[in-house]
Amino acid sequence: MHNFIYPNEIDLQWSILIVLYPFLTGLVAGAFILASLERVFRVEAVKPTYRLALLTALSFLLVAPLPLQLHLGHPERSLEMYLTPHRSSAMAMFGFVYLWYLMVVLVLEIWLDYRRDIVLLSRSSTGFLRVIYKIMTLGSDNISERALHIDERVGWVITIIGIPSAFLLHGYVGFIFGSIKANPWWSSPLMPVVFIFSAMVSGIAAVMLLYMALTKLRGFAVSVECVDAIATYLFYIFIVDFSLEMLDLIHRIYEADESFRSLDFMVHTSLWIPHVIVQILLGTLTPILLLGVTQVVKLAVPVRKRIYAIAGCLTLVGIFAMRWNVVIGGQLFSKSLLGYTTYKLQLGSREGLGTAIVLTLMPLGILYVLAKLLPPWQQHETT
Amino acid sequence: MNRFKDAEHLVRVAGVFLLGITLFLCFRAWFVPKSFGQYGHYRADSITEIAALPVIHAGHETCETCHADVLEIKKAGKHAGVNCEACHGPQGKHAEDPSSIKPALPDTAVLCARCHEANTAKPKWFPAVVSAEHSQGLPCNTCHTPHSPHIGDKK
Numbered sequence: 020m021h022n023f024i025y026p027n028e029i030d031l032q033w034s035i036l037i038v039l040y041p042f043l044t045g046l047v048a049g050a051f052i053l054a055s056l057e058r059v060f061r062v063e064a065v066k067p068t069y070r071l072a073l074l075t076a077l078s079f080l081l082v083a084p085l086p087l088q089l090h091l092g093h094p095e096r097s098l099e100m101y102l103t104p105h106r107s108s109a110m111a112m113f114g115f116v117y118l119w120y121l122m123v124v125l126v127l128e129i130w131l132d133y134r135r136d137i138v139l140l141s142r143s144s145t146g147f148l149r150v151i152y153k154i155m156t157l158g159s160d161n162i163s164e165r166a167l168h169i170d171e172r173v174g175w176v177i178t179i180i181g182i183p184s185a186f187l188l189h190g191y192v193g194f195i196f197g198s199i200k201a202n203p204w205w206s207s208p209l210m211p212v213v214f215i216f217s218a219m220v221s222g223i224a225a226v227m228l229l230y231m232a233l234t235k236l237r238g239f240a241v242s243v244e245c246v247d248a249i250a251t252y253l254f255y256i257f258i259v260d261f262s263l264e265m266l267d268l269i270h271r272i273y274e275a276d277e278s279f280r281s282l283d284f285m286v287h288t289s290l291w292i293p294h295v296i297v298q299i300l301l302g303t304l305t306p307i308l309l310l311g312v313t314q315v316v317k318l319a320v321p322v323r324k325r326i327y328a329i330a331g332c333l334t335l336v337g338i339f340a341m342r343w344n345v346v347i348g349g350q351l352f353s354k355s356l357l358g359y360t361t362y363k364l365q366l367g368s369r370e371g372l373g374t375a376i377v378l379t380l381m382p383l384g385i386l387y388v389l390a391k392l393l394p395p396w397q398q399h400e401t402t
Numbered sequence: 403m404n405r406f407k408d409a410e411h412l413v414r415v416a417g418v419f420l421l422g423i424t425l426f427l428c429f430r431a432w433f434v435p436k437s438f439g440q441y442g443h444y445r446a447d448s449i450t451e452i453a454a455l456p457v458i459h460a461g462h463e464t465c466e467t468c469h470a471d472v473l474e475i476k477k478a479g480k481h482a483g484v485n486c487e488a489c490h491g492p493q494g495k496h497a498e499d500p501s502s503i504k505p506a507l508p509d510t511a512v513l514c515a516r517c518h519e520a521n522t523a524k525p526k527w528f529p530a531v532v533s534a535e536h537s538q539g540l541p542c543n544t545c546h547t548p549h550s551p552h553i554g555d556k557k
Contacts, residue, residue, distance in 0.1 A: 026523040102430050105443055127415070134411065157418060159411035166408040173412065 024358030031350045031362050034370040036086035038346045039378055041192045041214065042221070042339050043083040046382075048189035049222010050076040051125070051181055056252065058178040064248035070132065070395035071233070072226045077125045078386040084117065085378055089369055109198070113191050120188050124181040130155070131174040133393050135162045151392070189218040196345060203278035204349040209267045216260035221338035223253045224306075228331040229386075231324065237396070243320050247313075250327050254310035257334070261303050264341075281356040289351055289359060294344045302337015306330040460497035462486045468500065472549055479550025480529075489513055489548070510542040 054072035056062040088094040100114040130137075138160045141152035190211040197210025227249045234241045271279065286294055309330040313323050347362050365371035406413075440446035465486040466473045476482055487493055489508055496503045511533070520530040531537075537544070545553060 024523050026521070029521075029523050101426070102434050103438060103443070122419070130415065157411060157414040159414050161408060161411060163408055166411065169409050169412065 021360075022353075022358040023355050024353040024360055025355060028350070028353050028358075029360055031347065031360070033346055033350060034090065034362075035343075035347075035364060035372065035375045036090045036370050036378070038339070038342045039375050040083065040086040041189075041346070042342045043079050043086070043378075043382070044189055044192055045214070045218035045221045045338065045342070046225050047076045047080045047083060047120075047222065048185040048215070048218040049220065049224075050079070050226050051185045051222070052219050053223045053226050053249070053252075055178050055182050055185075058175060059182070062248060064242075064244045065252075067234075067242050067245045067397055068226050068230045068249065070393075071230055071390075072222075073125065073129050073132065074386055074389045074393065074395050075226055075229060075382075076222070077121075077129060078382040078389060080117075080121055080125060081385055082378060082382045085381070086375075089374060089378075109191065109195055113195075116184075116187055116191055120181075120184050124177060124184050128174055128177045128181065129393070131170045131177070134170055135167055136393065138162045185218075186215050190215050196349070201354065202349050203276065204282060204352070205345065207267055207271075209263060209270075213260070213263050213267060216256060216263055217338050217341055219256050220253065220260050220334060223249060223256065224331040224334035224338075227253065227327060228335070231328060231331075233390075239396075241324060243323070246324065246327050250310055250313060250323075250330070253330075253334070254307065254314055257303070257307050257310065261307060264303075278356055281352050285348065285352050285359060289361065290344060290348050293340050294348065298337055298340035298344055302333055302340050306333045306337065309333075456494075458492040458494045459487050460493045464497045465493065475547065475549045479547075480552055481549060510546075510548060511537070511539065514542040514546075514548070 050072045053065065054069050054076065057065050057069040084097070088097060091097075097114070100111050101118070104115070105111040134156075137152055137155045139162070141149060141156050141160065144152055193211035193214030196205040196214075197207050200206045227246060230249075231241050231246060271282070306329075309326050312318070313326055318326070350360075351362065352359050367373050435445045435447065437446035438444070441449075462485045469486075472486075476484075490505055491508075493505055496505050515533050518530050518533075520532045524530050542548070542551075
C-alpha cells in the first residue's frame with residue numbers, strides 16, 4: 020500500500036475469479052461468432068470448425084457462471100434472479116441474457132444442427148447411450164430431406180438472432196464496467212465495444228487452437244485452408260480491437276482528466292508488466308505482427324501453422340491480461356487518486372489460483388464429453 | 403398434413419420449452435411469497451416479522467440511568483460519542499434483569515485493537531498503535547481507562 024487509501028480499498032473485492040468470468044464469456048461469444056461465419060456468411064473454408072465452435076461455446080458457457088457463484092457464495096440465491104427479477108439491475112437482468120443465449124441460441128442451434136446425427140446414433144448405438152440419444156431426439160426420428168431443410172432454415176434464423184445475442188452477452192460485461200462512473204479506469208462508453216471485439220479475438224483464437232490441437236491428437240491433417248481463413252479473420256478483427264483500445268488510450272491521454280496522473284502512475288508502476296509488457300507488447304502487438312507476416316509473406320505450410328499456434332496462444336494470454344488489467348487494475352488505485360494497493364493472489368482458497376485453473380480446465384472436460392456424445396468432426400478428413 | 407409432419411420435431415421442441423416455462427411459472431407461484439412486491443422489491447411480511455423480533459440492545463439512555471458515574475467519566479473523554487453497547491455488546495437482557503444477568507467484561511487487548519490498531523489507511527489524526535510493540539500483549543486497561551482513555555492532561 021502506498022500513500023492515502025480509504026479503508027474499504029485495502030483488500031480487493033473482485034478477485035481472479037472476476038477476471039476469469041469475462042474471459043470465459045468472451046470465449047463463448049467469440050466461438051459463436053466464428054461459427055456464424057460459416058452459417059450466415061457462408062465462409063466455407065471455416066466449416067471444419069463450425070460444430071467444434073458451437074460445442075466450445077456451450078462448454079465455456081456452462082462454466083461461465085461458476086466463477087460468479089464461487090465469488091458471491093450462496094449459489095442457491097442466484098435462482099432468485101429469475102424468480103423475483105430486479106429490472107433496474109443490469110447484473111440481475113443478465114441472468115435472462117445468459118438463459119436466452121444458453122437455451123434459445125446455443126442448445127437449440129446445436130440440437131438442430133446435430134438432429135440428423137442424433138437420430139442416426141439413436142438407431143446405431145446400444146445400452147445407456149441409446150437411451151440418451153433417444154431422449155435427445157424428443158421422440159421424432161424424421162430426417163427426411165424436407166425436415167432437414169427446415170432445420171437448416173430455422174438454424175439459420177437462430178444464428179442470425181444469435182449474433183446480436185453474442186454481442187449482448189459480452190457487451191453486457193463491458194457495459195457493467197463501463198457504467199461504473201465512480202471508477203475512472205472503467206468508466207468509458209467504449210468499454211462494451213472493446214469487450215465485444217476482444218471477445219471475438221479470444222474466441223476465434225481459442226477455437227483455432229482447439230481445432231489444430233484436437234485434429235493433430237486424433238491423427239488427422241489440419242485443414243490449411245481452414246486455419247488460413249481463421250487466421251485472416253483473427254488478424255483483421257484483432258486490428259479493429261487494438262485500434263479501439265488505442266483510441267480509448269489516446270482519448271484518455273488527450274482528455275487528461277483529474278484521474279489521469281494517478282492512472283498514468285499506475286500503468287508505469289504496478290501495471291507496467293501486466294498491461295504494457297504482457298497485454299500490449301506480448302499479447303497484442305506480437306500476434307498481430309505474426310499474423311500480419313503470414314498475410315504478406317508466402318510462408319511454407321508448417322511454418323504458417325506454427326505461427327498460427329504461437330499467435331493463438333499469445334492472443335489468449337493477451338486477452339486474459341486485458342481482463343486482468345481491467346478487473347484488478349481498476350481496484351489498485353484509491354478513489355482519493357492519491358494512493359495504491361496491491362493484489363495478493365491466493366493459491367488454495369475459494370477464490371485462489373487453484374480454483375481459477377480448475378475453472379479454466381473444466382470447459383475442456385465438458386467439451387471432451389460433448390465431443391464424444393456429439394462428434395464435431397467431418398466425415399471426409401484426411402490423415 | 404405432410405408439411406406439418408416434417409416440422410413435427412419443431413413442435414416437440416417448442417413443447418419442451420413451453421413445458422419448461424410452465425414448470426418455472428408454477429414453481430415461481432409456489433416459491434415467491436405472496437407479500438413480495440407489496441411495497442417494494444422485498445417481502446412486505448418481513449416488516450412485521452422483524453418488528454416482532456426480541457430487542458437485544460438496551461440503548462445508551464437505559465445504561466446511563468444506572469451507570470451515571472461511568473457517563474460522567476465518558477463525557478469528559480474522547481469516547482464520549484461511543485455508545486456503551488459498541489464495546490459491551492447488546493445488553494437488553496442485562497437491562498431487564500440487572501441483578502442476575504451480569505455482562506462479561508470485554509478483553510481490552512482485543513477490543514481496543516479493533517479501532518486503534520495502526521493501519522496506513524487510517525487518517526493521521528486518529529490515535530492508532532502497533533499493539534505488539536505498544537503494549538507487548540498487555541491489556542490496554544493496564545494503563546488506560548477505557549471510558550476516558552487519554553493519559554495525562556485532559557483536553
